[in-house]
Amino acid sequence: MSGHSKWHSIKHKKGALDAKRGKLFTKLIKELTIAARTGGGDPNQSPRLRKAVNDAKAANMPNDTIDRAIKRGTGELEGASYEEVTYEGYGPGGVAVMVNATTDNRNRTVSELRHLFSKNSGNLGESGSVAWMFSKKGQIIVDASSKGEDEMMEIALDAGAEDMQNDGESYQILTAPEDFHSVLDAIKGKGVEPISSEVAMIPQNTIKLDGAQATQMLKLYDALDDHDDVQSVYSNFEIDDAVLQQQA
DSSP: OOHHHHHHHHHHHTTGGGGGHHHHHHHHHHHHHHHHHHHOSOTTTOHHHHHHHHHHHHTTOOHHHHHHHHHHHHTSSOOOOOEEEEEEEEOGGGOEEEEEEEESOHHHHHHHHHHHHHHTTOEEOOTTSSGGGEEEEEEEEEETTSSOHHHHHHHHHHTTOOEEEEOSSEEEEEEOGGGHHHHHHHHHHTTOOOSEEEEEEEESSOEEOOHHHHHHHHHHHHHHHHSTTEEEEEEOEEOOHHHHHHHO
16 A cells, blocks of 8 residues: 555544644635535535535534535635645655645745745645656545455445455555545445545555655655645655554
């Protein structure tokens, strides 16, 4: 499993996001607003909004906060006008990095992200510089203790998943983007709550990092992930489990 997926999984398990609930709420509110703007305010008619609402509830966001974010998206309430932007760049060791952001000020966001890259031995690249190294896939990460591998594989494939990988601690289930929500619903319908689930950019190949480069890459990943405008970070780094656990 690629490094960024494993790192994301470890951070979720250890509850690191709980300590940053304010930042998490900010990101969830932006996603609720964008999802409502692009697909309407009814979660039953918009799979993206339905997932955003479920993620917000899982983070214990109050219902009135969720409702206000949706109404800002549909235009029923005034609020900031957000747009989605993807940035591409390189991290330590030449690894590829893709950053999905939601911002109301492109100039501010690109300036701050460029600073984070340069501060952590990376650099922001041109549009298209690394996107070709990734494939857009639905990605669902499930704790391996939740189901046996054969049973989990059967559930996933019967629901339309393309593949499932087992790293010993978790299953990484991959789907076509258009099948993501139906596979996720099927897995949850079997009583399994994923560690994380998203339509992600999956690297086609990975670059192994160790030593100082591994440490610096994880610092860059965390710095980007912590930025208020950043919704998700994808990279093609691979790092030994022992190093990931030390950094968690």
